[in-house]
Amino acid sequence: MPVLVGVGQVTDQWDGTTGAAGAPSPKSLCVSASEIALNDAGISASEIDTIAVVRIFEDSVPGDRHPHGHNTNLPGTIARDIGAKPERAIYAAVGGQSPQQLANEMAARIHEGEIECALVTGSEANKASKAARKHQVEINWADSDELPVEDRGMGALLLNRNEIKHGIIAPAYFYALFENAMAARAGQTRTERRHAMSALFAKFAAVAAEHPHAQFDTSSFDADFLATPSKANYPFADPFLKWHIAQDAVNQSGALVMMSEHKADALGIPTEKRIYLLGGGEASDDYISERPKMDGSWAMKVAIDRALSQAGKTANEIGAFDLYSCFPCAVFSSMAELGIDHETETRPLTVTGGLPFFGGPGNNYSMHGLVSMTEWLRAHPGEAGLVLANGGWMTKEAVGVWSSDRPDTFSPVEPYAKPSETVPIASDVSAGTIETYTVTYGRDGPMSGIIFARTPDGERFIAVAAPEALPRLLEEESPVGLAVTAETENERNTFRFT
Incomplete structure (x- = not known):
């Protein structure tokens, strides 16, 4: 045992x-x-x-x-x-x-x-x-x-060529795509999602404030602070601000x-x-x-x-x-x-x-x-x-x-399982609807917009925002479900709103 x-x-x-x-x-x-x-x-x-x-x-x-x-x-x-x-x-x-x-x-x-x-x-x-x-x-x-x-x-590679080609290279970008898809499922606007994330994480910050081995002083991190963009809590990848993200300076x-x-x-x-x-x-x-x-x-x-x-x-x-x-x-x-x-x-x-x-x-x-x-x-x-x-x-x-309770028996953990189903990736991209999205940020503000979209046949494609599409992607409270057109050059898809 x-x-x-x-x-x-x-x-x-x-x-x-x-x-x-x-x-x-x-x-x-x-x-x-x-x-x-x-x-x-x-x-x-x-x-x-x-x-x-x-x-x-x-x-x-x-x-x-x-x-x-x-x-x-x-x-x-x-x-x-x-x-x-x-x-x-x-x-x-x-x-x-x-x-x-x-x-x-x-x-x-x-x-x-x-x-x-x-x-x-x-x-x-x-x-x-x-x-x-x-x-x-x-x-x-x-x-x-x-x-x-x-x-x-x-270990096994965590990202593929298609993802890299479209600039999905940082953990925050991947997780932002999840976050916005989950927000859409919950019927939340981007503002509502930011407040939900911040309410959850304010409870985590309160636990850290009492932990003797916490790296950071989070005693003042309430939900309002976490939900509000500021110099100390700047945008990173929509919907995340800095303190919605794991901090590795430890x-x-x-x-x-x-x-x-x-x-x-x-x-x-x-x-x-x-x-x-x-x-x-x-x-x-x-x-x-x-x-x-x-x-x-x-x-x-x-x-x-x-x-x-x-x-x-x-x-x-x-x-x-x-x-x-x-x-x-x-x-x-x-x-x-x-x-x-x-x-x-x-x-x-x-x-x-x-x-x-x-x-x-x-x-x-x-x-x-x-x-x-x-x-x-x-x-x-x-x-x-x-x-x-x-x-x-x-x-x-x-x-x-x-x-602390002793079990009667012990059984080793079963080996890793992997799913048998994957989504088909579109080879011919022209139009679709947004499945999820993010906007990435740099020191000077928004850098790029990234979407996952589905074609009418249910195939998925990744695309980055054309310059004229980025402002609308930023302004929309609920971009998921909006229609887009796309074109491909050098294996990289670019989208525009229809």
């Missing part, structure tokens, strides 16, 4: 104004969080036989993105610095699903007798990186180790210690420290432009349903949630699948405050969700908590249901 016995997390506010002294690195943050987790479990690093590390930002993008030097073996150098000598090491693939997915995997390996004690950790030091460049401070992250590592690489790390119940008994770990994985679910989806629905997430539904079913729980039996909150639509989508109405729900929807307010440390945010959920469950024995971790553009989902 696998059990989670130790957790730790750290947040560092180093901002470069004091020079290089004390500057954190991804490795140093992981070391600190791991030592806290080991101390929480009351064990030595020598007990660890497996280390699994979430992939950092610098290793999650193409090319050489190591401005402060390359740590060529992050798992090995973390293990070395905490005094561990693991038999195996894993460096995860890209995606915010990684913390929960790795926890699911370690639980399965423990259950199957492959391993006995695993350390799962991850971090980001983007705040330090940005501050060092801003203040011209030299920091050095270069390091290496000889520990053999299973490096899982970049120095944060989290860590988990998992082991077999037999080993926990042998080491004398108290029962009040133990948290069990009751059930898990994982699923992945296709490229966003090929998905039949833009107003929800098939993968999210599958992962949630599987986790609850395996745990033998309904959503009503969950005491607290940590729902991935990179953008409001991710939360709205998961709430829809769980049957939750945020306006009336009294249970916690986040135990950290979420990615815009607690902090959005790249692929590793949900490690903090797991750490904070463990702390919540220890304080609420007998309750169950659900953590939803999301990667890509609601592309890769991993869910875990956790509790």
